[in-house]
Amino acid sequence: MAKLTVVGIGPGNLLDMTQRARQAIEQARVVVGYHTYIRLVEPMLDGLGKEIIGTGMMQEIDRCRMAVEKAAEGRDTVVISSGDAGIYGMAGLVLELVLARPAENRPEWGGVIAGVSAVQASAAVLGAPLMHDFAVISLSNLLTSWETIEKRVRLAAEADFVLALYNPKSKRRTENIARVQEIVLRYRDLATPVGIVTGASREGEQKVLSTLADFTKEEINMFSLVIIGNSQTYVKEGWMLTPRGYEKKDSGLGASR
């Protein structure tokens, strides 16, 4: 049986891909992915004589099924997934499909290759907003009930987690983010810093620093990642920072804000 591997290619620039991801793609005979990501890794595929299977965005399940099929037929296959394949990516679906097959007809599990996720690339652009405990929540209610999402937002706000929001808004889902703002405002100041990064690490990357009171007025779309600071997060000269607590020790930083 050939090997099936799920590869996180990073947020959107080949520079942010790990060496392990690169090797897996180079060694595979079949590369499967959403066509936008296939285009992204295209410079790497050139001349390597691989079979490339790119499909549209809403066809995740078919795409992953095809990958499992290719590997079961005996060709080493990778499924590429943007960011970290293990965070809202393709890792789970592919592993579920593999395990759903009878053991004697199953490709070898090549594992998940972790990559830099959008939340990390966005945090880096904003400064250092994730230096303390944080919660990662997707606002897409396509596969999760809005009730569950809202409960998570509320409890995470109460717990004073930094909040990292994936899928904050799409053409169809425009109200979810306003509802999140309303909930978090019950627990945090109007002035709480909020960072919005759109297309992190990609061409045309945009960064906006705002506040909990105002951030919903900014452009937010399906390529945006929103980070809401905790009660200690501050902005200094354009950088968003969540202190880890060193200022309590002898760093001499306590007075500098």
Added chain:
Amino acid sequence: MAKLTVVGIGPGNLLDMTQRARQAIEQARVVVGYHTYIRLVEPMLDGLGKEIIGTGMMQEIDRCRMAVEKAAEGRDTVVISSGDAGIYGMAGLVLELVLARPAENRPEWGGVIAGVSAVQASAAVLGAPLMHDFAVISLSNLLTSWETIEKRVRLAAEADFVLALYNPKSKRRTENIARVQEIVLRYRDLATPVGIVTGASREGEQKVLSTLADFTKEEINMFSLVIIGNSQTYVKEGWMLTPRGYEKKDSGLGASR
């Protein structure tokens, strides 16, 4: 002024480093880091004629101050940090130190280069446990009050987040993890899957799959990362999976568990 960059080198194997991180280290004239991580990147430094500054683990602040000083003196400098420098790493401290200096005597901020964090490498080893919303919490009460940590664990458990626990145990902190178990058990079943990965991506990497009832009996140390599943997480043939919800759609996976 020279440039100061904070570089996440990934969880502990050069294969997991991004190309961007590699380039930053290669281009720097001074490389500063905890000596264990300096040793890790040593194969990359050989023959490049850089100044290398490695210090012990408890000397973060001095180490980062030195890095800022070197850059202010006019030498391009990188601070290396394991995993993602922006997640419990050196990004925040270095940025705070830079911004604490008067503007005219400040190195250029080269930014944070994101890397694969321990939670991601651990998740990949376990299967796909982070496919749905998750909360990242450090159990170290060195810089955070235990009261705050406990509150976060409780609310994250109530919110049904997958929990990723950094610093679950050290020689001095042996009771925190048992307390976490007790709290999470108020909200989740005894059989909830718990994955423990020690030294993810490093030599001697260990993976243990256990349950919320039993996981504290396993070996957990300062190199371990603990992932507690949410109410939907399951284990199948040795792999830990949190479904994203595709089984509600037409994937044919609903009946396979």
